[in-house]
Amino acid sequence: MGSEIYLDNSATTRQYDEVTEFISDTAANKYGNPSSLHSKGIEAEKLIKNAREGIARTMDAEPSEIYFTSGGTESNNLAIIGYLEANPRKGKHIITVKTEHPSVLEVFRHLETKGFRVDYLDVDETGLIHLEQLKQLISSETALISVMLVNNETGTIQRIDDISGVRNEMNPQTVIHADAVQAYGKTVLQPAKAGIGLMSVSSHKIHGPKGIGALYVSKRIKIKPLFYGGGQEALLRSGTENVPGIAGFGLAAEIAHKKMKENYRLAASLKQLFIDELAVSGISHRVNSRSDALPHILNISFENVKSEVLLHHLEQRGIFVSTGSACSSHKNNKSHVLTAMGIPQGLVDGSVRFSFSGYNTKEQIRLTVEALKDIIPMIDISRNRKTRRKQ
Ligand SMILES: Cc1ncc(COP(=O)(O)O)c(C=O)c1O
CATH class of the missing domain: 3.40.640.10 (Type I PLP-dependent aspartate aminotransferase-like (Major domain))
Known part of the structure; x- marks a missing residue:
């Protein structure tokens, strides 16, 4: 572990x-x-x-x-x-x-x-x-x-x-x-x-x-x-x-x-910390979860990113997340949930679900946002497209 x-x-x-x-x-x-x-x-x-x-x-x-x-x-x-x-x-x-x-x-x-x-x-x-x-x-x-x-x-x-x-x-x-x-x-x-x-x-x-x-x-x-x-x-x-x-x-x-109350409070603080850290990170994103949603689940779309690619980069650093619906994620189908919410396809493609439990800590959230700051510029499709055009 x-x-x-x-x-x-x-x-x-x-x-x-x-x-x-x-x-x-x-x-x-x-x-x-x-x-x-x-x-x-x-x-x-x-x-x-x-x-x-x-x-x-x-x-x-x-x-x-x-x-x-x-x-x-x-x-x-x-x-x-x-x-x-x-x-x-x-x-x-x-x-x-x-x-x-x-x-x-x-x-x-x-x-x-x-x-x-x-x-x-x-x-x-x-x-x-x-x-x-x-x-x-x-x-x-x-x-x-x-x-x-x-x-x-x-x-x-x-x-x-x-x-x-x-x-x-x-x-x-x-x-x-x-x-x-x-x-x-x-x-x-x-x-x-x-x-x-x-x-x-x-x-x-x-x-x-x-x-x-x-x-x-x-x-x-x-x-x-x-x-x-x-x-x-x-x-x-x-x-x-x-x-x-x-x-x-x-x-x-x-x-x-x-442990319900204690874990609820912890999840709420982790969700808020994640949102706050992302807001000042310079990463282009959209929070897809309501502020009054169950705090254990935080869905975020990253612009110009393919979520599967992001998932594998995070995994290489020991961070485990899901794209869209995890229960059927190996089917690799687009999220029917975000699509039904009318979220533009580009943002659906870049959506990641972070979900918390009593085993998670604030330090883990800070490390995850740090990892996102490193990875996202590397896998940004728009940037890679521009670079290819220059070559
Ligand atoms: C909302 C919801 N319903 C049903 C299921 C299916 O539950 P189980 O994995 O126990 O079959 C899941 C998760 O897999 C779920 O998230």
């Missing part, structure tokens, strides 16, 4: 050491199948029960409203497809936002081929939806609205209370699914109070293990499973439970919530 500067915490986080220890102890010693009737099974079942209760507490929910899944992607699929399958009479119209994660957008595209009428909401230049547009689209036919609470590329926080308010006014039967993968553990979430019926969270974004997540399903809502089998997770998610993963997720959620 040493001099590494890891600023890609929205892609994934370094696991807490306590979580790593807990997982290996669970895997080594508490290896029973939770469905077994003997004490080894009961011991494993107890671990799951504790994690479920802990996670329920973090969102003011009841333990029976928490279902473990393999992560955010599965939770999003299960919420949307599971709800629509279980409630065919609620209508054939569904709404989402153009800036959603692919694990929601691709499900909606799939549902278009299954006879659903789909609307993709526009966003303004800061990534917020227009409530008026939502109001116009919701009808008695609208079964579901899926909206992410915090955008994974920009940190934009959608105004969920206003969204629920519009839903209540236009069709109280419409269920809201919230992708809270980037919000969970970083800000207070109370789905029942916010009028959210289904909410997805993921463990590896909060220093927990990868491949585990959860779906909150309000007790008032019925959904169907995506696959069938032994009937684990109250019939919603068959398959032997990932006990070490669930236990590790439970512990990570507990620690993340204990």
Whole structure:
């Protein structure tokens, strides 16, 4: 680790050491199948029960409203497809936002081929939806609205209370699914109070293990499973439970919530320092994240720069960042989020996401801006173009 500067915490986080220890102890010693009737099974079942209760507490929910899944992607699929399958009479119209994660957008595209009428909401230049547009689209036919609470590329926080308010006014039967993968553990979430019926969270974004997540399903809502089998997770998610993963997720959620305020303050100070240092650096840039965005995510476009080139130069200095959406970054597709915000293509091409966690320091931010001051003049396309013309 040493001099590494890891600023890609929205892609994934370094696991807490306590979580790593807990997982290996669970895997080594508490290896029973939770469905077994003997004490080894009961011991494993107890671990799951504790994690479920802990996670329920973090969102003011009841333990029976928490279902473990393999992560955010599965939770999003299960919420949307599971709800629509279980409630065919609620209508054939569904709404989402153009800036959603692919694990929601691709499900909606799939549902278009299954006879659903789909609307993709526009966003303004800061990534917020227009409530008026939502109001116009919701009808008695609208079964579901899926909206992410915090955008994974920009940190934009959608105004969920206003969204629920519009839903209540236009069709109280419409269920809201919230992708809270980037919000969970970083800000207070109370789905029942916010009028959210289904909410997805993921463990590896909060220093927990990868491949585990959860779906909150309000007790008032019925959904169907995506696959069938032994009937684990109250019939919603068959398959032997990932006990070490669930236990590790439970512990990570507990620690993340204990440290939430402290980490929020730290992220806010790192974001501000980054912005201030860049402002006096002489580097041409545009801050794409709102000032009231979740401070853990800072999206910046550098003029006349290709973000992949910048990423690799930073990497050579031990600084790790993302271009556009990290979760699918090896596909090398342009950021659909910044494009939907109407950011000019040149600035989309030069956009980098810096994302912070409790492991980051102010010194790391200063070193990163110093590195940017060195690298950007070297890779500036306009300068290189002029030099080539002279030769
Ligand atoms: C907003 C958002 N939703 C969903 C996901 C998918 O979560 P997972 O990696 O746990 O499948 C991610 C990240 O990958 C994300 O950032």
